[in-house]
Amino acid sequence: MKYCRFQLSSRPQYGLVETVAGREEITRLLVNPPEDSDGDMEDVPTKRMEPVSLAEATLLAPIRSSKIVCVGRNYREHAAELGHDVPIEPLIFLKPPSALLAPGGQIRRPKISERVDHEGELGVVVAKTCNKIRPDEDVRPYILGYTCVNDVTARDLQEKDGQWTRAKGFDTFCPVGPVVSDEVNPWAGALVETRVNVEVRQQGSTRDFIFALDVVIRHISQCMTLLPGDLISTGTPAGVGPLVAGDVVEVSVEGVGTLRNPVVNE
Missing domain, CATH: 3.90.850.10 (Fumarylacetoacetase-like, C-terminal domain)
Known part of the structure; x- marks a missing residue:
């Protein structure tokens, strides 16, 4: 599983990244930040979105670190x-x-x-x-x-x-x-x-x-x-x-x- 953090409608969002027809796309929004998942990204709930090419998305640093x-x-x-x-x-x-x-x-x-x-x-x-x-x-x-x-x-x-x-x-x-x-x-x-x-x-x-x-x-x-x-x-x-x-x-x-x-x- 892969996820990214990106800008969507002027707001930062987390998205699930999957390979579709040979290219990487952001296919679903993650409802909660992955770091809140207690170690298992597979357990993070998702919701539908219009898929976006990862190459065309406005990406942000995928983490918010204390250090x-x-x-x-x-x-x-x-x-x-x-x-x-x-x-x-x-x-x-x-x-x-x-x-x-x-x-x-x-x-x-x-x-x-x-x-x-x-x-x-x-x-x-x-x-x-x-x-x-x-x-x-x-x-x-x-x-x-x-x-x-x-x-x-x-x-x-x-x-x-x-x-x-x-x-x-x-x-x-x-x-x-x-x-x-x-x-x-x-x-x-x-x-x-x-x-x-x-x-x-x-x-x-x-x-x-x-x-x-x-x-x-x-x-x-x-x-x-x-x-x-x-x-x-x-x-x-x-x-x-x-x-x-x-x-x-x-x-x-x-x-x-x-x-x-x-x-x-x-």
């Missing part, structure tokens, strides 16, 4: 390309919800940064409240679904500051979408790919995570309560690189789709 928790250096080759050691436990940091950007929205390169990089990632949407998940507890009931994330980063400010809040936290620095899907199995390996102007820049598999998804979620839950709709961004493969005005960056996750955003100068 965005990111994992740094979760691929060995990415840690190596930045000259860092592999962490001994998941390295986590936060992006503010104000950084969220809808599919198609403009990534704005801030004037105070000379280098802004793309970082395509698999995103995990939290299904229900969790805290201090036990080592023997299955994390999958806490997962609502998966999405595409671009963890946009002002690389020069990251290196200058020594911590990552400013470099990761600018408005528009967290594009998310286009849908949330439960048709992904990160443990089996899902392809994550980033393209800039159609050229492949990053390509990796969730099978290559240093820390598997269950390890990541349990680790985060030991220090903070995760709430329904919260977003976990699971780390980026090697190949990060700069974006300039006029670029179009695409992040694709197998089983989700493609998140596409143009880049402009502030």
Whole structure:
């Protein structure tokens, strides 16, 4: 099952996304936000609507998160390309919800940064409240679904500051979408790919995570309560690189789709 959040008659709505005659369409409205479903999107009641092509809809970020928790250096080759050691436990940091950007929205390169990089990632949407998940507890009931994330980063400010809040936290620095899907199995390996102007820049598999998804979620839950709709961004493969005005960056996750955003100068 896949769902999106979109603008309909000047109001944000959630919609069920299905493939009809070879194209993805929004076929039914979700009566309640999916994050209120307590972990099972299939239980969300729906109502009829005139189908709309997903490609033609005005899409919004598919989540309303209280926080965005990111994992740094979760691929060995990415840690190596930045000259860092592999962490001994998941390295986590936060992006503010104000950084969220809808599919198609403009990534704005801030004037105070000379280098802004793309970082395509698999995103995990939290299904229900969790805290201090036990080592023997299955994390999958806490997962609502998966999405595409671009963890946009002002690389020069990251290196200058020594911590990552400013470099990761600018408005528009967290594009998310286009849908949330439960048709992904990160443990089996899902392809994550980033393209800039159609050229492949990053390509990796969730099978290559240093820390598997269950390890990541349990680790985060030991220090903070995760709430329904919260977003976990699971780390980026090697190949990060700069974006300039006029670029179009695409992040694709197998089983989700493609998140596409143009880049402009502030």
